Amino acid sequence: MIPTISHLQCLAGYGVNFHSFTEPHLATDNELVRNILLALLASLAKVEAQKISERTKAGMARARAKGIRIGRPAINPETQLKIAARVAQVGVYVAAREFSIDPKTAMKYGVWL
Numbered sequence: 001m002i003p004t005i006s007h008l009q010c011l012a013g014y015g016v017n018f019h020s021f022t023e024p025h026l027a028t029d030n031e032l033v034r035n036i037l038l039a040l041l042a043s044l045a046k047v048e049a050q051k052i053s054e055r056t057k058a059g060m061a062r063a064r065a066k067g068i069r070i071g072r073p074a075i076n077p078e079t080q081l082k083i084a085a086r087v088a089q090v091g092v093y094v095a096a097r098e099f100s101i102d103p104k105t106a107m108k109y110g111v112w113l
Contacts, residue, residue, distance in 0.1 A: 005042050012038065075105075083109040 008018055012034055020026040028034035060070055075083070079099070086095040087110030096106035 005038065005045055008038055008041070075101075075109075080109045084111075 008028065011018055012028060017034070018026070018028045026037065028037060063070060083095060083099055083101070083106055086098060087106055089095075090098075092103050092107045092110055095110065096103040099106065
């Protein structure tokens with residue numbers, strides 16, 4: 001497994017060289033090679049991250065076009081009222097823990113009362 005770019009950069013910052021025995025072209029023994037290698041790998045990683053983001057956004061757009069809802073399912077109105085009542089009784093954080101929801105969600109429903 002190839003270490004991440006940030007790990008290689010961190011090691012280089014401490015003056016530690018990296019040498020892969022399974023992939024000798026990834027050795028960072030030579031400073032010039034290390035700088036070029038890290039720049040190249042960082043650039044490739046950035047491009048790949050952009051491609052992944054674009055594919056994810058395109059897939060989500062296709063799902064929305066088909067009428068598929070993206071995200072968590074909505075909490076039904078009865079449970080929302082129970083959350084609001086419990087927030088009024090014991091507070092936001094305790095109610096959130098009891099209902100296994102985020103405190104911000106509990107706070108959103110708790111302001112109803």
